[in-house]
Amino acid sequence: MTAYHLLAKPTGAICNLDCDYCFFLSKEELYPGSTFRMSEETLSEYLRQYLESQIGPDIQIAWQGGEPTLMGLEFFRRSVALAEKHRRVGTRVTYSIQTNGTLLDDEWCRFLRQHRVLVGLSLDGPRDLHDAYRHDKGGHPTFDKVMRALRLLQAHEVDVNVLTSVHAANAEHPLEVYRFLRDEAGVRFIQTIPIVERDDSAPHDGSRVTSRSVTGAQYGEFLTAIFDEWVERDVGEVFVQMFDVALASWFGEPHGLCVHSETCGAALAMEHNGDLYSCDHFVEAEHLLGNIHRRHMSSLASSEAQMAFGRAKRESLPRQCRQCDVRFACHGGCPKDRILESADGEPGLNYLCDGYLRFFRHVRPAMERMCALLRAGRAPAEIVSERSLGEPRE
Numbered sequence: 001m002t003a004y005h006l007l008a009k010p011t012g013a014i015c016n017l018d019c020d021y022c023f024f025l026s027k028e029e030l031y032p033g034s035t036f037r038m039s040e041e042t043l044s045e046y047l048r049q050y051l052e053s054q055i056g057p058d059i060q061i062a063w064q065g066g067e068p069t070l071m072g073l074e075f076f077r078r079s080v081a082l083a084e085k086h087r088r089v090g091t092r093v094t095y096s097i098q099t100n101g102t103l104l105d106d107e108w109c110r111f112l113r114q115h116r117v118l119v120g121l122s123l124d125g126p127r128d129l130h131d132a133y134r135h136d137k138g139g140h141p142t143f144d145k146v147m148r149a150l151r152l153l154q155a156h157e158v159d160v161n162v163l164t165s166v167h168a169a170n171a172e173h174p175l176e177v178y179r180f181l182r183d184e185a186g187v188r189f190i191q192t193i194p195i196v197e198r199d200d201s202a203p204h205d206g207s208r209v210t211s212r213s214v215t216g217a218q219y220g221e222f223l224t225a226i227f228d229e230w231v232e233r234d235v236g237e238v239f240v241q242m243f244d245v246a247l248a249s250w251f252g253e254p255h256g257l258c259v260h261s262e263t264c265g266a267a268l269a270m271e272h273n274g275d276l277y278s279c280d281h282f283v284e285a286e287h288l289l290g291n292i293h294r295r296h297m298s299s300l301a302s303s304e305a306q307m308a309f310g311r312a313k314r315e316s317l318p319r320q321c322r323q324c325d326v327r328f329a330c331h332g333g334c335p336k337d338r339i340l341e342s343a344d345g346e347p348g349l350n351y352l353c354d355g356y357l358r359f360f361r362h363v364r365p366a367m368e369r370m371c372a373l374l375r376a377g378r379a380p381a382e383i384v385s386e387r388s389l390g391e392p393r394e
């Protein structure tokens with residue numbers, strides 16, 4: 001059996017919002033005329049196959065969209081009941097859901113709390129920065145609705161991980177975003193997602209991106225500015241996924257972020273009808289592995305097509321990456337963003353390369369110090385007090 005993680009998309013790409021940078025909405029075209037609602041049969045089949053093919057002991061069930069809450073709460077109650085029915089003895093199921101939060105209410109929050117569902121909530125910063133691109137189908141801003149959801153989740157003590165897209169509107173305001181999330185929103189877990197949107201109006205120039213996209217330089221500055229504040233005062237208090245991932249890489253431990261892993265292939269996506277794709281960012285005909293109603297999910301996940309997809313991330317690295325001093329932490333980033341040519345003219349360099357290079361080189365001294373603390377059996381968070389006392393930083 002191959003270890004893999006599955007993102008289930010019960011409403012496919014359908015969402016109640018209309019954020020400018022959303023890459024999912026165009027995926028509706030893959031299923032013309034579909035209702036985009038997962039049937040009972042597919043729900044049951046997917047959970048049975050997934051749970052019987054996972055080794056455990058901890059198994060994560062992850063829901064994503066579009067907007068998965070559009071399925072209604074009853075769908076998720078049935079999902080939990082089915083997961084309990086199908087899970088193997090000795091395994092424990094944990095749940096996560098990614099949502100824009102706008103449909104959450106007290107009843108939803110009680111359910112999320114009861115089943116310890118980790119909620120990934122999209123919030124791009126304070127009002128103006130969030131509302132720059134995140135609006136509903138009528139063009140109305142969404143900040144107040146998302147903040148209402150966050151407060152509701154916090155009141156119900158639901159675990160929340162904020163997903164902050166980094167784009168042209170907020171990229172130049174890293175500390176404003178970070179301090180807002182930390183101090184006003186009261187968020188402890190933050191994930192940054194760089195927006196890199198290819199420009200469809202320039203089909204002959206694959207390296208052209210939309211004006212909403214963050215540049216590599218901006219993304220690098222965004223991360224380093226936040227890192228500098230975090231390392232002086234927030235280590236162990238605020239968890240920024242990119243910093244945890246970097247520390248794991250420096251320490252030589254695996255981490256869960258595919259973008260900076262050596263290979264892909266362990267994070268599959270399943271559409272509402274049971275179609276299984278290599279990755280949520282490659283929900284397209286070329287990367288359709290098959291349908292779980294016709295072939296078992298674990299067989300599709302371990303198919304040669306999927307293995308090749310996974311290996312391609314490493315095997316297609318240009319020489320510039322292969323010789324890069326931070327390759328062990330970067331691994332060339334996500335293949336979907338490898339749209340540039342390297343300095344010596346090879347294709348396949350990541351659009352965010354200069355940002356990754358800047359960030360990973362910048363954090364090296366602090367990462368090495370935190371690794372030394374870890375090896376000494378001490379907490380990486382001690383770096384904060386060391387710095388306040390002006391102790392040596394090597």
Ligand code: SF4
Pocket residue numbers: 258259260263264265266267279280281282313333334335336
């Ligand atoms: S293609 Fe990108 S998002 Fe998909 S598994 Fe690979 S690194 Fe992750």
Ligand code: SF4
Pocket residue numbers: 320321322324325326327330331332333349350352353354356357
């Ligand atoms: S920093 Fe740039 S050159 Fe280095 S591995 Fe990452 S993408 Fe490749």
